[in-house]
Amino acid sequence: MKLNETQEQMINRCSRCGSCQAHCPLYLATGVEPLVARGKVELLEHLIEGRLEWNDKLAEVFSTCLLCGNCGDNCPNQVRVDHLVREARRDLVAARGLPVIKRTVFQQLLKNDGRLSAAARLVCFYQRSGIQRLVRAGKVLNLLPGGLTVKESLLPRLAAGEFRKLVPRVNRGKKSTLRVAYFTGCMTNYVFHRTGRSVLNLLTGNGVEVTIPEQGCCGLPALAAGDYDTAGELARRNIAGFTQSEPDYIVVDCASCLGTLLEYPRLFDDGGTFARAEEKVMDISRFLVEVLDIKLPPATKDAGIVTYHDPCHLKRTPGGKEYPRALLKMVSGPRFVELPADAGRCCGSAGSFNLEHYRLSREVVKPKIRALEVMQPDIIATGCPACMLHLEHAIKDASLPARVVHTVELLNILT
Ligand code: SF4
Numbered sequence: 258m259k260l261n262e263t264q265e266q267m268i269n270r271c272s273r274c275g276s277c278q279a280h281c282p283l284y285l286a287t288g289v290e291p292l293v294a295r296g297k298v299e300l301l302e303h304l305i306e307g308r309l310e311w312n313d314k315l316a317e318v319f320s321t322c323l324l325c326g327n328c329g330d331n332c333p334n335q336v337r338v339d340h341l342v343r344e345a346r347r348d349l350v351a352a353r354g355l356p357v358i359k360r361t362v363f364q365q366l367l368k369n370d371g372r373l374s375a376a377a378r379l380v381c382f383y384q385r386s387g388i389q390r391l392v393r394a395g396k397v398l399n400l401l402p403g404g405l406t407v408k409e410s411l412l413p414r415l416a417a418g419e420f421r422k423l424v425p426r427v428n429r430g431k432k433s434t435l436r437v438a439y440f441t442g443c444m445t446n447y448v449f450h451r452t453g454r455s456v457l458n459l460l461t462g463n464g465v466e467v468t469i470p471e472q473g474c475c476g477l478p479a480l481a482a483g484d485y486d487t488a489g490e491l492a493r494r495n496i497a498g499f500t501q502s503e504p505d506y507i508v509v510d511c512a513s514c515l516g517t518l519l520e521y522p523r524l525f526d527d528g529g530t531f532a533r534a535e536e537k538v539m540d541i542s543r544f545l546v547e548v549l550d551i552k553l554p555p556a557t558k559d560a561g562i563v564t565y566h567d568p569c570h571l572k573r574t575p576g577g578k579e580y581p582r583a584l585l586k587m588v589s590g591p592r593f594v595e596l597p598a599d600a601g602r603c604c605g606s607a608g609s610f611n612l613e614h615y616r617l618s619r620e621v622v623k624p625k626i627r628a629l630e631v632m633q634p635d636i637i638a639t640g641c642p643a644c645m646l647h648l649e650h651a652i653k654d655a656s657l658p659a660r661v662v663h664t665v666e667l668l669n670i671l672t
């Protein structure tokens with residue numbers, strides 16, 4: 258395995274202090290050393306020096322990382338193991354290729370909007386025609402290998418139609434002075450239309466013209482799996498669509514997509530277009546607070562106790578921790594309550610991690626669920642649709658009555 262100079266320096270900076278153990282949700286859930294940053298650095302050294310070669314066990318260890326970055330945020334030597342794990346996955350793909358299911362999903366579906374739409378329509382028909390009810394009642398999937406019953410239960414209920422096709426391409430606000438391009442991400446497009454409508458209402462209602470340019474998947478699923486070629490192709494297509502509309506800002510409602518768009522310039526060399534676009538990319542909460550300086554009136558309705566889950570990819574962007582809270586406090590006042598610090602880590606969703614490592618993802622979310630059981634909030638707000646889905650499943654399993662919403666959705670409902 259070969260790493261570039263910066264990555265090798267990062268590995269050399271690891272002093273084996275073990276501080277990462279206290280911050281890695283997987284280590285805290287399992288106590289297994291190869292799953293924590295220090296253990297992974299050690300294995301990477303062996304791979305680089307040729308003392309180890311890729312095998313199934315090693316592939317499993319490197320697939321078992323949430324890429325949450327919590328270790329890097331708390332590492333005294335700034336070792337970003339999340340970045341190194343992704344490089345290791347890239348090397349693994351080069352050495353052994355992608356598993357057939359991932360290859361089909363990334364290269365046949367994500368890269369092809371027509372096929373992705375057709376697949377979404379099929380899933381929607383399956384869920385709404387009664388077939389899903391019959392399959393579940395008959396426990397048909399139990400007869401098949403691969404843990405399909407659990408995986409099927411994690412399938413989000415798709416909305417009817419695609420958000421991007423249901424709303425106008427250009428949405429003018431009253432006396433629009435700012436032009437924003439909206440990156441909806443796949444989850445808002447196919448699952449959470451209510452988030453998309455809230456974004457449009459808030460922006461157009463505050464004098465912003467919102468364009469929804471040609472776009473596709475941000476590339477995160479492919480990137481996280483080490484398929485940089487697919488991710489790079491998606492990145493180039495997205496940036497071409499967004500720069501064409503010449504917006505003042507590019508607003509994103511999904512923390513995972515935001516993190517990926519902000520990484521485009523570092524990951525893919527394209528002569529500077531990504532870097533110029535990056536300056537305009539921001540999360541919807543940041544845009545509302547920093548650019549619009551929005552002042553929301555206290556809510557006329559009482560939503561009850563409101564708490565907030567920090568998505569990993571949002572909290573380390575500028576204002577990513579403060580701005581959603583500022584907005585929630587504007588409308589909820591003293592009814593906004595913080596989760597305790599140890600319940601504030603990654604929820605365990607991590608893209609498709611919860612599909613590949615279902616049991617572990619449930620262990621990771623347990624501290625949060627325990628804190629929610631004590632707090633008994635009515636609303637859990639967050640800024641990432643993937644976290645929303647994972648939390649919805651976890652609180653349902655724990656029989657908690659709370660509702661999980663996107664931050665902008667709550668603002669839209671309450672004001
Ligand atoms: S990754 Fe950072 S925190 Fe973990 S052992 Fe190395 S230097 Fe210490």
Ligand code: SF4
Binds near residue numbers: 281293
């Ligand atoms: S990125 Fe997250 S899951 Fe992976 S080693 Fe670091 S803290 Fe653990």
